[in-house]
Amino acid sequence: MRTRRSIDQWYRDPVSCLQSTVAALLLADGQDPLEVLGLAWEFRYLPGDVRPEEFYWPCRVPGDPVASLLPYHPARSRWRTTAVADPLAELREALAEGRLPVVAVDNYHLPFRPALNDVHSAHLIVVYDIDQDGGTVLVSDAMPPAYDGELPVADLLRAWTSANPREQEAFFSGAEIQGRWLDVSLGGPYPALGPERLAEALRADAAGFDDSAACHSGLAGLKRFAGALVEAAEAGNARLVEEAYTFGWGMQAQAALHGELLRRCGNAWRVPSLAEAGRRVERTAHLWTPVRVTAAHGRGAPRDCARDLRHHTERLEAGYRAALIAIDDAVAEL
């Protein structure tokens, strides 16, 4: 028996399926996705941790991407693996308890994805209803072309258990899907976002960026990442260069959402410096583009793109510093 007719979707062009699926859960819970997804801003690069998946996120809480994505909210998540005997049982149980499962899939097997029968790619969708008798599930995918509707169980199972073999464009392929799904507890309702709560988050973010002892996070981590990327290119290490495209998506998406939120709050609260700080943060998101795209196009001849990667990562670091100075100015006015 169906329990839901449909769920709302939310999308911004810089986000990945990690943000868009969590946004769908937030909407279903009555939360404003931008307010929640855009509250935190950080840099974190974990060498050796990057997986070729659209939803890769460098976790500050090991194994918990949603808690890592939302450090100022009591949200939690854990990866689970479906049982072979009754693969839909856990999803059914989660739905019965009011939780929306976020399911890992290989786009190659999904009829509504452009990659169908073309490119293997690890992706996330929300399953929000199961019609066991009809042999279908209802799924939501906000990534263009957005889809909300039925999916035959047989297609879901193919996508959900795919080996996701490595493609020539290996940014999101080569990591087995293995029947994984993300069991998310949002822990809401959340307190309203006002100037005091935002300022508290901005101060915590700033402390994270300023932590000079951090190896893989903050401005020190960004500097190390930039150096490692250029060194990898100079050494002809195509695998590490290629990885920058995958890794950078999460950082780019978070910066874009954080910047948009600051701009929105700055305008709503009539704090021009906050709106301007938001724009500075958005610019850092845009400065990720040439880093990611240069790495992606240059992976075939990494040494040839080393100089450009140095140039683009230096601009990226400068962009982060400028944004943090602007945020510091804005916090003083909140």
Place this chain on the structure above:
Amino acid sequence: MVRSESRSLVRPAPAWPHRTAEGHHLLDLAGHRNNVGATAPDHLGAGAFNIWGNSFPAGELPSGRPVLVDGVPFDLPVCGAAAPDNVRADGQFIEVAPARYDWLYVLAAAERRVEDEIAFHFTDGSVDFEPLRLSDFWAAPAVFGESAAVVTEVMHYPLHVQADVPAMLWCQRVPVTRRAVLRAARLPRNPAVHVFAATLREAGLDMAGVADLESAEG
């Protein structure tokens, strides 16, 4: 996301001279084009706008003819012949007819959002960097306030034509703030930037510097 619908600000126009009577200079990019950004359905595999081999549907672009967008004339190259149809930014140095200009207009798009710089070189030896901002071409809104010159109905993939994913061709402008005679524009080294056509607009004739403009034009 942007809804997929056939939409275009492009208007057909007669063949443009290199410099129009209204003071627009159409840049000749023929020697700089280095990327296939639009494809015909029978050459989908030639598309290389982004890392995934997506491309504009050539049939939905005003290919190989003069057009007017936002009152600005452009010369679009022939698209869909599996030959380079746009300039992927790689530091190209594009010489222009020396004159005083107010704006550089481009028909362009980006592989994800871009904020970069164009370097303007002037005859007096000065150089200015001005912002080049382009929104994503892949089903994205105009986050930098561009005009959507063309919103296609479909997106080309290497092996198929995809409905409901529009490709966006933006009409963007870059200010030439220095009141001096421009001689060249240098694109950034940024493979996410794709320029299909570009036109410079002369400084208003009612503004200071008319004498210099006339002098520059000989």
